[in-house]
Amino acid sequence: MANRIEVRFSGSGGQGIILSGVILAEAAAIYDNKNAVQSQSYGPEARGGASKAEVIISDGDIDYPKATNIDILLALTQVACDKYTPDLKEGGVLIVDSQEVLAIPEGNFRAYSIPIFRLAQEKVGKRIVANIIALGALVGLTGVVSRKALEEAVLSRVPRGTEDLNLTALRAGFEEAERLQRAEA
């Protein structure tokens, strides 16, 4: 249970929630040489239903593969934000999309509202890379895996021919995290 970090990605089906979880887990397990488990839950719909992915990262063994006391929560819909924020631990990190999530629940955590979908459209020209921007912002803000590991994991997972597109998205996420951290300082 040493250094157990719990991350939950949440939103709706089709937003790339589960792929985000897989990429983060691969970054931790393969490129940062830690232990990682990724699990998911989803509805029977191909698109539009609730979607949730969880990643547990640890230096030691991971027995229970599900998150119960969350360190980092990404919510790409208001419904997901309202539903899962109570599972955030004190001092945890909440990241939401600023267009989709208008009301951030009260609580003892750090909340970041980021225009993830707008950045995807403006900086990459494709809304579909929103999950990669979110990953970049999440890792930039929390350091849960190294940036290099995340970059390698993204490159090994995305379809051939989309590498540049995804790297642009990832860097847009990193930059947004840096901007927010400068504003905080």
Place this chain on the structure above:
Amino acid sequence: MKAATTSETAEREARRNRIRLMQGNEACAEGALAAGCRFFAGYPITPSSEIGEYLALHLPRVGGNFIQMEDEIASMAAIIGASLAGVKSMTATSGPGFSLKQENLGFACIAEIPCVVVNVMRGGPSTGLPTGPSQGDFMQARWGTHGDHPIVVLAPYSVREVFTETIRAFNLSESFRTPVILLMDEVLAHMREKVILPEPAECPAVDRLRPTGPPEAYLPYASDRDVSPLAPFGSGYRFHVTGLYHDETGFPTGSPAKIRQQMERLMGKMERGAGQIQRFELTGAVSGGSDPVDTLVVAYGSTARAAKHAVGEARQSKRSVALFRPVTLWPFPEAAIRQVSGSVRRVVVPEMSLGQLAGEVQKCIPPKAELRRVNRVDGIPIAPEEILDAIVA
């Protein structure tokens, strides 16, 4: 010295290639390939579909075949046929499909045809809860098909163990000429976990015995041994295969003496092989040791991961608790549970079903021991806290 460096590099490279973030279903398919499976027939069903999907891609690359059949009944029939032709075969499904396979599964049991059937459990009965986890097929895996019959059921709890137990499933099916059920749940099937796959030499594949004597003297169901060699169809050894009670030659018989002899052998081969088939893991204190167990937790599959977490926490607060995790569910490890539960005060049985495992555990524990059930059938996996509550409350 340059050669050594190159080989070291190659070794490091090989090891790195064995480190993967792998999904449970993918590990099952990889395990099947490593065991020598060269035929898969199936019909896609959540949460098992990735097994067939993976094998559809990879079987042809190793000279194997994949067929998507019209339904689960035909899939089961197809793997029986392929196995009779001498090819290691597998199908994968979930509850509703597993129900459909039962008749042909019984045929494979009585005709003693090696094959592996994967059932990734989801909520049931009927179409139930397709994307939610369950352990509700514990009894169906044992008694789903009618009549007294032998069966082996294995239930891994980690992605790495899915890989190794799939290989063991094939090996046991080949050694004992029996269908083997690999029972998984949705959490394990869809979970991705860091694994370092064992080297092939660590999990050698076992092949069925084949006849070597003159074809006219071949007995596919000889009564003087538990397991007879099985000749692949087309190899010159002609024999009869039927679901009817049959004698040593495979032809139907109505002779009570011959039926009794064959059925006793059929059931007996499992009893006599139990030591080889049964695998379990005991974590924590052992009965009779310096630290007698006060509370025993019995859990399998993904629920055992929550149980392990709970037992770890309970032991940190100086509770005398142990976890018994059966990997082989059937034949049920009665003797082992009887031994470790000899002096326990309480037994906690968490399961994603309403007491199927608990009922079996109840038969093995002292009457004075208190049995506590922790059950969920709502598609939510049991959390460590729920088990911890049952341990300490």
